[in-house]
Amino acid sequence: MVYSEELAGRLRERLGTVNRVTEREMFGGVSFMVAGNMCCGVLGDDLVVRIDPTLHHDALTRPNVSEFVMGGRSSRGMIRVGPAGVADDDELALWVRLGIAHATSLPPKKAGAKKKAAPKAKKAPAVRKKAPAAKKKAPAAKKKAAVAKKAKRPAVKARKPAAKKKKVAVKAKRPAAKKAKRPAVRARKPAAKKKLAVRKKRAAVKKRAAKAVRRRR
Numbered sequence: 327m328v329y330s331e332e333l334a335g336r337l338r339e340r341l342g343t344v345n346r347v348t349e350r351e352m353f354g355g356v357s358f359m360v361a362g363n364m365c366c367g368v369l370g371d372d373l374v375v376r377i378d379p380t381l382h383h384d385a386l387t388r389p390n391v392s393e394f395v396m397g398g399r400s401s402r403g404m405i406r407v408g409p410a411g412v413a414d415d416d417e418l419a420l421w422v423r424l425g426i427a428h429a430t431s432l433p434p435k436k437a438g439a440k441k442k443a444a445p446k447a448k449k450a451p452a453v454r455k456k457a458p459a460a461k462k463k464a465p466a467a468k469k470k471a472a473v474a475k476k477a478k479r480p481a482v483k484a485r486k487p488a489a490k491k492k493k494v495a496v497k498a499k500r501p502a503a504k505k506a507k508r509p510a511v512r513a514r515k516p517a518a519k520k521k522l523a524v525r526k527k528r529a530a531v532k533k534r535a536a537k538a539v540r541r542r543r
Contacts, residue, residue, distance in 0.1 A: 329355040329368045333412065337366060340422045346434070353396060362435025365425040371409045377424040379403035403428070
């Protein structure tokens with residue numbers, strides 16, 4: 327992390343008489359915490375101060391002061407002072423007093439509160455060790471699938487002859503159907519002869535009637 331060591335040293339001198347002051351790497355620089363709450367810090371060559379949110383707009387009216395923006399977002403009460411704004415020790419002392427006043431007005435935080443998250447990171451390797459056990463089960467599943475395929479193949483082959491028998495049975499039925507239909511066709515022929523005989527008789531009757539009519543004339 328690159329930040330002004332000179333400005334960080336000046337802040338340490340101002341905060342030397344304050345109780346419960348700790349340093350923490352934050353925002354790509356160094357931050358000074360009072361009772362677990364942020365007071366001020368150094369980012370590059372600039373001073374970052376957390377003041378009372380009600381003084382936010384008044385602070386922005388001073389020269390070399392701007393909003394502290396991180397990730398495209400600004401926070402009410404967080405300001406950034408350029409190098410020219412803290413060149414004078416009195417100016418630096420003013421910003422440090424405002425930072426201390428706001429930090430001490432907040433409920434103190436336990437220094438070890440954030441250290442509880444460390445044991446959770448140790449549990450991650452235990453989860454990774456279980457992954458190889460899952461991989462060992464894969465060959466057993468493959469063997470079962472292979473055995474199932476082998477068991478099914480003979481059953482399919484055994485069914486094929488049965489299908490052939492059905493075809494033979496169908497072929498055997500066809501001649502019987504043809505034999506049954508042929509006599510029926512032959513039985514109809516006498517009926518056709520009868521019809522022809524009836525027609526001939528009718529024609530003969532008509533001829534006789536016609537001859538009789540002619541004779542009467």
